[in-house]
Each structure stands twice: as structure tokens, then as C-alpha cells.
Amino acid sequence: MTKFIKLITSLVLLPFLLLACGESKTIVQQTEDELALRQLLEVPDHMAIPDFPDYNPPTQEKITLGRHLFYDNKLSANQTQSCSSCHLQSLAFADGKKTPEGSTGTVLARNSQGLANAVYHSTLTWANNGLLQLEEQLVIPIRADNPIELGVTDAVVDEVLARFDNDERYVNLFNAAFPDSDSGVTMNKIIFAIASFCRSMISGNAPYDRFINGDKSALTEQQKKGFALFNGERFECFHCHSGINFSTSYRDFNSENTSIKFPFFNNGLYNVGGLGDYPAIDQGLSDISLKPGDRGKFRPQSLRNVALTAPYMHDGSIETLREVVEHYVAGGRNIESGPYAGDGRTNPNKSGLIRPFDASDAEIDAVVAFLESLTDYEFINNPKFSNPFEE
Ligand code: HEC
Ligand code: HEC
Incomplete structure (x- = not known):
């Protein structure tokens, strides 16, 4: 219902974006209100306007x-x-x-x-x-x-x-x-x-964005190779880190409520005691849902700017991007000693998409290089997000 109200607030439909994709042309139309929002939030053309609740429209x-x-x-x-x-x-x-x-x-x-x-x-x-x-x-x-x-x-x-x-x-x-x-x-x-x-x-001006907007030189050859591996059936990354924000946990202004997904996955980081536990301090979704099968389930994180956000995972327990990719290649993490000992690779709640596979060092490096192409330097240097008391 809310979406409907947003969409009929203006009767004038402006042809907004002409995307030439080979032979076919997609015409996306936007209302004046949507265009104003896009300008206010400076949303790049290849990204959708973010969602917001009716009680708090952005100004x-x-x-x-x-x-x-x-x-x-x-x-x-x-x-x-x-x-x-x-x-x-x-x-x-x-x-x-x-x-x-x-x-x-x-x-x-x-x-x-x-x-x-x-x-x-x-x-x-x-x-x-x-x-x-x-x-x-x-x-x-x-x-x-x-x-x-x-x-x-x-x-x-x-x-x-x-x-x-x-x-x-x-x-x-x-x-x-x-x-x-x-x-x-x-x-x-x-x-x-x-x-x-x-x-x-909103971050949408990384080398990756320039690449998908047509600048084929924006990614290095190694990054292009990593992009292909990321989207391939051996590495499987894209199943959970999909779309413009690299996460199946996604919605925007145009999403119909019924189509929004609420995904959470167990990545095989832990298997304390061998029965599927994560460290007691944080069992992930099951702490909210109280369902034992939700132990160790977390949201697939957006990978935008991920090269800047180390250390990784919900508890910061993986230090580098290379180690994250190695974690996936191994199909989980085996902790041999200490309070969290257990083989995460055999966690019963682990997603079926996380399983060991063969990958060369060069392939792992390529995926890491691709992840680095998601860093948006304009975003981290944009004065509109900086400390206003230091101006
Ligand atoms: C089954 C779904 C799934 C697949 C497949 C998957 N991921 Fe993830 N990814 C997740 C989840 C869930 C998390 C957060 C897990 C946690 O913190 O316990 C995550 C976290 C990450 C992080 C850390 C993000 C941060 O900010 O800490 C990186 C980097 C990452 N994934 C990259 C990849 C790459 C590269 C691949 C392919 C090799 C991949 N993922 C495959 C679901 C998945
Ligand atoms: C003491 C450190 C700390 C402070 C202070 C803090 N945060 Fe956070 N923030 C976190 C942590 C840790 C998480 C992850 C929480 C979780 O998963 O339960 C988080 C999560 C978030 C998220 C969710 C992001 C996402 O992708 O889902 C938002 C938004 C956020 N913080 C904004 C804020 C804002 C705005 C403030 C000030 C009002 C703030 N935080 C203050 C540590 C902090």
C-alpha cells in the first residue's frame, strides 16, 4: 500500500533512464518525487532509491x-x-x-x-x-x-x-x-x-561501478578474472552476495513487501563441541528466533568497500580478505584447540553452498583483487559525510 501511495504522488511521469543493452532498450520511468529523492540522496543512476518508512521521508x-x-x-x-x-x-x-x-x-x-x-x-x-x-x-x-x-x-x-x-x-x-x-x-x-x-x-562509485557502467578499463585483467570466479559455480559467492549491493539481504524503494527476502546463513566458522554451537556469547539468529537450527546463522554482509572494513565476519575473527576466501575454499573453519575447538566444516547447520573446492593461489588472489575493486574512494572522502565540527 505504501509503495502505491509513493507512486501516485505525482501524475507526471518522466522518462528517466535510457539503457541501451545491445538491441533492446529498457525505459525506467520515475515520478517527480522519486527524481527529487534521487537527487537529494545522490543515488547513482544504476542504483535504486533506498527504502524509507512513510513516517520519516528524508529531507x-x-x-x-x-x-x-x-x-x-x-x-x-x-x-x-x-x-x-x-x-x-x-x-x-x-x-x-x-x-x-x-x-x-x-x-x-x-x-x-x-x-x-x-x-x-x-x-x-x-x-x-x-x-x-x-x-x-x-x-x-x-x-x-x-x-x-x-x-x-x-x-x-x-x-x-x-x-x-x-x-x-x-x-x-x-x-x-x-x-x-x-x-x-x-x-x-x-x-x-x-x-x-x-x-x-550511498556508495556507488567504485571501479566496479565504472566497469558495469561501460568503462571496460576500470577493472584490471586480474579483477575481471576474479569477478568471473566470484560469479561462478565453483566459488559460489554470488548466491549469497548478489546484486548491486552484493547481498541477498536486499530491498529498495521499489521492492514489493511480499518479494523481500530475509536470508541468514551458517558459514561454518565454528562447531563448538561438535553439535553445531557457535560461541555462547553469540549464536546468531537463534538468539532471536530461539530455533536450534538457526544457530550460527548470520546475514550475508554487503561486500561494498569490504577491503576497508577488516577484520571480518560478525565477530571479527578473520583478519584479511585472503583468509576469508581461503575459509570458503576450505568449506569452513576447523579450530583445533582452545575454548572454541570444533570443526566448523561439519557444522550441521552450515549452508549447503559452503563446501570445500579446489582453487589455485592465483585464483584466490584474483577474487581478492575483485573484492578490492568495490572500494569507493569518493565515498570515504566525500565532505557531506565528514565531521561537521571540523569544518
Ligand atoms: C551461503 C551463503 C554465502 C556464500 C556462498 C558466501 N558467503 Fe560470504 N558471507 C555470508 C555470510 C552469512 C557472512 C557473514 C557470516 C558471519 O559473520 O558469521 C559472509 C561474510 C563474508 C565476508 C566478510 C564481510 C565482512 O564485512 O565481515 C566476505 C569478505 C565474504 N563473505 C566474501 C565471500 C566470498 C568471496 C565468497 C565466495 C568464495 C562468499 N563470501 C560466499 C554468506 C555467504
Ligand atoms: C560502541 C560501538 C558502536 C557505537 C557507539 C555505535 N555502533 Fe553502530 N554498530 C556497532 C556494532 C558492533 C554493530 C553490529 C551490531 C549487531 O550486529 O548486533 C553496529 C551496527 C550498526 C548498524 C547496522 C548496519 C547494518 O548493515 O545492518 C547501523 C545502521 C549503525 N550501527 C549505526 C550506528 C549509529 C547511527 C550510531 C550512533 C547513534 C551507532 N551505530 C553507534 C557498533 C557501534
């Missing part, structure tokens, strides 16, 4: 406010951390750590995710089938008390909101972003603005 003023809040330590209870403590632009908004510490020093169980194109994932975070929109997910880093990230719990929320109400720069930013409201600073406004900022974090 430039919300994005600007969200950018300030994202970088402001005032948004943590003890004023020591902001979103940018764990999400750094230079690392495509990951943080380079295995697992980060929250503002009170608690070490989190999971690796900080890069935020480029996060909005195109059909569910958010590493393994939660109930977090469908940024507005729902952002409550966690801001408000949660176990584990504490920014730590804005009920006990301190009024004090934190007052910090912004008492700051003239923010009063103006909030008034511009929410012109029809006179309720001052509220947690919902904070979340809506930061969600809008994260929604604008």
Missing part, C-alpha cells in the same frame, strides 16, 4: 542535523563517544577493531559494521530478522543498557536531551529539520535525523 535538513548528531559526543550519557567512535568514514564507517568497546568500556560481542549502503539490507545488524528500518535499529546503540553503547538509558535521557535544547546551534538545526513541531528536542527527532543521515550514505 536535507534532517540529514544535516543527523550528520551533526552522528559526530557529537553529547549523544552518549558520559559524553565520551558518538556514533563515529565505532563508525569511521575513512573505513567506510567500520572501525578496524575486532569488536569495539561501548562508552563505559564494555566490549561488545560483534564487529562494527560498515554503513555504506546499509539501508539496502532487508534487515539490519548481523543477525536480527525483526529490525527492518534504521529508525528501529538506532534505538539500540543509543538507548540500550546491556551492553551499553552510547548509554542514553531512561535514567539520563532527559539530561541528554537538555544538552541539545540548551545549545543554540542545535535549536536551529532541530527547528529546520522539524519545522512543524514545537516540542523541542525529543529522542524520536534525534533518531529520525540520524536515520536520514545514514540513509544518505
Whole structure:
């Protein structure tokens, strides 16, 4: 229903994109509203407009406010951390750590995710089938008390909101972003603005994008070979890392609700005790679904900018891209000793697509080189995502 409303808001249909594919021509039509959104979020022509909830359409003023809040330590209870403590632009908004510490020093169980194109994932975070929109997910880093990230719990929320109400720069930013409201600073406004900022974090200008847009010299010969292996039936990568965002966990503005998939897979990283367990601190989807068969299932991560987001996997337990590819070639990970000993290759919940196969060193290098072609330097240097307090 929501999609229908979005699509009939304008009666004027503009012929938007003429894609010449050999003999055939595809004409994609967009409404004026969609065109305005595309311009606002600077979505490249070969990517779809991201989805957003009807209650929070993106505007430039919300994005600007969200950018300030994202970088402001005032948004943590003890004023020591902001979103940018764990999400750094230079690392495509990951943080380079295995697992980060929250503002009170608690070490989190999971690796900080890069935020480029996060909005195109059909569910958010590493393994939660109930977090469908940024507005729902952002409550966690801001408000949660176990584990504490920014730590804005009920006990301190009024004090934190007052910090912004008492700051003239923010009063103006909030008034511009929410012109029809006179309720001052509220947690919902904070979340809506930061969600809008994260929604604008679109990365679509890597060498790979230039290649698929027709510049055949944008990839090296080795990267082209890696691209073919990535999409072949021996390496199998494309089954789970498919489409423009390299993940079957995908949806955009045009996705029909009934067609959206919520995929999670067990990658054979662990098999503690031989019965399919992952480390008790994080069993993945089964911690939410409570189904034993969901143990070790995580979301196929987008591979955009993946060369910048090491270490890898939900717990940062693989250090380099080459080791990730070697992990797949081996069909899982065998941990011989220590508390997590067990042969992940025989994890009963492991996806059937993860199984050992033969690959030469040169082929592994080629796949790694292809993954490096997904790095978008324009994105990590774009001033619109940078710290506004350092301007
Ligand atoms: C202490 C470190 C830390 C802080 C502070 C933090 N995050 Fe995160 N972020 C993480 C981790 C770790 C994950 C993965 C969580 C999971 O899978 O449960 C994550 C996940 C996310 C995701 C989901 C990405 C995806 O692809 O699904 C978004 C969006 C996000 N964070 C945005 C933010 C914003 C905005 C803030 C500030 C309000 C913030 N984070 C504060 C560590 C942090
Ligand atoms: C069965 C589905 C599946 C297949 C096939 C698959 N992946 Fe993955 N991939 C995943 C899932 C799920 C994760 C996250 C797993 C976790 O954290 O436990 C992941 C994680 C990754 C990561 C780490 C991303 C990050 O930011 O930490 C990389 C890199 C990667 N895959 C590359 C590949 C390559 C290259 C191939 C082909 C050789 C491949 N994948 C095949 C599902 C798959």
C-alpha cells in the first residue's frame, strides 16, 4: 500500500533512464518525487532509491542535523563517544577493531559494521530478522543498557536531551529539520535525523561501478578474472552476495513487501563441541528466533568497500580478505584447540553452498583483487559525510 501511495504522488511521469543493452532498450520511468529523492540522496543512476518508512521521508535538513548528531559526543550519557567512535568514514564507517568497546568500556560481542549502503539490507545488524528500518535499529546503540553503547538509558535521557535544547546551534538545526513541531528536542527527532543521515550514505562509485557502467578499463585483467570466479559455480559467492549491493539481504524503494527476502546463513566458522554451537556469547539468529537450527546463522554482509572494513565476519575473527576466501575454499573453519575447538566444516547447520573446492593461489588472489575493486574512494572522502565540527 505504501509503495502505491509513493507512486501516485505525482501524475507526471518522466522518462528517466535510457539503457541501451545491445538491441533492446529498457525505459525506467520515475515520478517527480522519486527524481527529487534521487537527487537529494545522490543515488547513482544504476542504483535504486533506498527504502524509507512513510513516517520519516528524508529531507536535507534532517540529514544535516543527523550528520551533526552522528559526530557529537553529547549523544552518549558520559559524553565520551558518538556514533563515529565505532563508525569511521575513512573505513567506510567500520572501525578496524575486532569488536569495539561501548562508552563505559564494555566490549561488545560483534564487529562494527560498515554503513555504506546499509539501508539496502532487508534487515539490519548481523543477525536480527525483526529490525527492518534504521529508525528501529538506532534505538539500540543509543538507548540500550546491556551492553551499553552510547548509554542514553531512561535514567539520563532527559539530561541528554537538555544538552541539545540548551545549545543554540542545535535549536536551529532541530527547528529546520522539524519545522512543524514545537516540542523541542525529543529522542524520536534525534533518531529520525540520524536515520536520514545514514540513509544518505550511498556508495556507488567504485571501479566496479565504472566497469558495469561501460568503462571496460576500470577493472584490471586480474579483477575481471576474479569477478568471473566470484560469479561462478565453483566459488559460489554470488548466491549469497548478489546484486548491486552484493547481498541477498536486499530491498529498495521499489521492492514489493511480499518479494523481500530475509536470508541468514551458517558459514561454518565454528562447531563448538561438535553439535553445531557457535560461541555462547553469540549464536546468531537463534538468539532471536530461539530455533536450534538457526544457530550460527548470520546475514550475508554487503561486500561494498569490504577491503576497508577488516577484520571480518560478525565477530571479527578473520583478519584479511585472503583468509576469508581461503575459509570458503576450505568449506569452513576447523579450530583445533582452545575454548572454541570444533570443526566448523561439519557444522550441521552450515549452508549447503559452503563446501570445500579446489582453487589455485592465483585464483584466490584474483577474487581478492575483485573484492578490492568495490572500494569507493569518493565515498570515504566525500565532505557531506565528514565531521561537521571540523569544518
Ligand atoms: C560502541 C560501538 C558502536 C557505537 C557507539 C555505535 N555502533 Fe553502530 N554498530 C556497532 C556494532 C558492533 C554493530 C553490529 C551490531 C549487531 O550486529 O548486533 C553496529 C551496527 C550498526 C548498524 C547496522 C548496519 C547494518 O548493515 O545492518 C547501523 C545502521 C549503525 N550501527 C549505526 C550506528 C549509529 C547511527 C550510531 C550512533 C547513534 C551507532 N551505530 C553507534 C557498533 C557501534
Ligand atoms: C551461503 C551463503 C554465502 C556464500 C556462498 C558466501 N558467503 Fe560470504 N558471507 C555470508 C555470510 C552469512 C557472512 C557473514 C557470516 C558471519 O559473520 O558469521 C559472509 C561474510 C563474508 C565476508 C566478510 C564481510 C565482512 O564485512 O565481515 C566476505 C569478505 C565474504 N563473505 C566474501 C565471500 C566470498 C568471496 C565468497 C565466495 C568464495 C562468499 N563470501 C560466499 C554468506 C555467504
